[in-house]
Amino acid sequence: MSILPSPLPAVARAIPLTYFLEYFRSFYGFPQTSTGGTLMWGFGLVGIYLVLEAYLFKVVLHRARRTGVLIKLSE
Numbered sequence: 001m002s003i004l005p006s007p008l009p010a011v012a013r014a015i016p017l018t019y020f021l022e023y024f025r026s027f028y029g030f031p032q033t034s035t036g037g038t039l040m041w042g043f044g045l046v047g048i049y050l051v052l053e054a055y056l057f058k059v060v061l062h063r064a065r066r067t068g069v070l071i072k073l074s075e
Helices: 008-013 016-028 038-067 069-074
Strands: none
Touching: 016 038, 038 069
16 A cells, blocks of 8 residues: 555555455565554455445435335335
8 A cells, every 4th residue: 555646545545455455465575564463354344345345235225215216116
């Protein structure tokens, strides 16, 4: 992440795969840029994204049922 231009490190920190790849790179002699807990950050972000996705899916499904889009698409 240290070689990325200015706005991209913030985007990279929001992607869980970044932390998993950094953890696996440490086995090959590359230094870890973050201060420990890379796996915990990765799994934490995955958990947050799963909860957010489930909530958004519930909202979208409720709206589709309310407006009748599901019935219109099934015909």
